[in-house]
Amino acid sequence: MLFYFIRRLGLSVIVVVLAVTILNVMLHLVPGDPAVMILGPRATPELIAKTREAMGLDRSFPMQMAIFFGNVLRGDLGRDVFTDRSVTTIVMEQLPYTLMLITASIAWAAALGIPLGCYSALHRNTWLDKITGVLSVSTISIPSFVMALYALLAFAVGLKWFPAVGAGEGFADSFHHLVLPAFAVGISWVGYLARIVRASMLEVLGETHVRMARAFGLRERKIVVAYALRIAVLPAVTLIGAGVAYLLSAAVFAEVIFARPGIGALIVKAVDSRNYPIVLGCVLVTTGIIVVATLISDLVNAWLDPRVRENL
């Protein structure tokens, strides 16, 4: 297990380094000077030269990369072009809002989707199973920003049950503000999780150990919860781990549409003003989150299923 963990961790680090390098290579492949792009067409040559020096663009590419990684390791993601504040501070201010949104979304989706999938598997071809099936496919395919717009239109603008703007202050108010965005981000996951749990549950229910439990005359409820579901949720764990990338993308839209603070809102604003250090910082942090999430879900899987450890 320890060996697996070390190898997996090493691979994750390589992946992050590669991802950052790809991004920086692209920055260099783009025609034009990043300094000119940030400053705009009316910048004076002296200002451009100064900015180039400040950004380290006058050095060779490998040297730039080395300096960049050195800075990242020290937690320095550069400075905001306009306010000269540290990018790390700015990103870290916004990060909790996004993490809260993502966690709330996946939590309610799992709380509804997993039991729904479980029920569907146990009561196959009943009307609820069929409705769940069709609804799953439909909600999975509709983009989250369309869902967010509908939610905003129906419950905030139309019925006025929930606020349309901001993140709120204090626990109750924050929760009130969180409901609609979390609904919009999570809704497709209800379908995803229900489907995958249903499929794996059906598989597990046919396995020998479940039949054995039946033969021993255990109560159905105990068989389902203690023997079948425990194994059947495994694919759901993997799915959530791999799905953090999608959750982050959906969060960008939810934050923009509901005017919430967060990484997504930050990056959109930064792109509008061509504030490249902030954009790069956001990409870096979100990529880091995704790699860590994948790592955690891989480890959970390896811990639960020893076979995974053998073939990396």
Next chain:
Amino acid sequence: MAASEENVSIADHAKRTRREPGALRQYATQLAGNPLGIVGLVLVVLIIGCAILSPWIVPYDPTQIFVGPRLGGPSWAHWLGTDQLGRDTLSRVIAGSRIAMLVAVATLGTALTIGLLLGLIAGYGPQWLDNILLLLFDAVRSFPVIVFGLALVTLLGPSLQTVILVVAITSVPIYARIARTQTQSLRNAEYIQAERAMGAGTMRTLAIHILPNVIGPLLILVSMDVPLVIATEAGLSFLGMGVRPPTPSWGTILNDGYGVIRNSPWPVISGSVPIVIVTLGFTFLGEALRDIFDPKLRRDL
């Protein structure tokens, strides 16, 4: 006794000589038995029809500004209402289908070609190359699509080409991985070994024997990814980072609608209809196709 034996043999003969229904016909019958698949097919045909015929079937010029009511609800003159400038939403939506389909075809075509090539190389080439490519795929996959897209927009500026590039780059690893898995499972198959023993070169083996077996499952995946690509284009355009106004894209129509959501619900509702239709259509159809051709496909992911 003899008569019954004869009967049996005639029946057998009849069974043997009756033509088996062609593969295409079988698939069609299977699809016909799947109501959601039929719905999907109808919706997909509708949207593709709109995209191809859009210049001829739009009721008005999509950029023409009418003097009549702005932000009007559906009426006989304007079936889906008018937007904040008084433009006909139905015409804009139909014209937008062209952009959406263009993006889908361009990105998926590019991603499929590059993914297939890299997948074949990773699956058939030396181990070290495979390892490097796998790491690269993982690295690209660890960017969240929208965030990565926004980063590229900062570099290249918002345009249709940027959107195509973003979606193509982020889709390549998915196809490449599947092509790789398929190639690997084929490379040791007996008929491939025989082909090589007879002196066939790598290119010949890959092109004639492996490629046809790899491309089928990929095509189904591609059809299922159409809604994802269209959603990404619409999403980036919604954020103002994709197709620029006044070109009618579904995303920009929704963005306009979002701006006036407190004044009128119609632009958002009308603007979202095509996205919902297209995503539902392709998903239903893709699911049906997958069930028919290869039920285990998605597990390789």
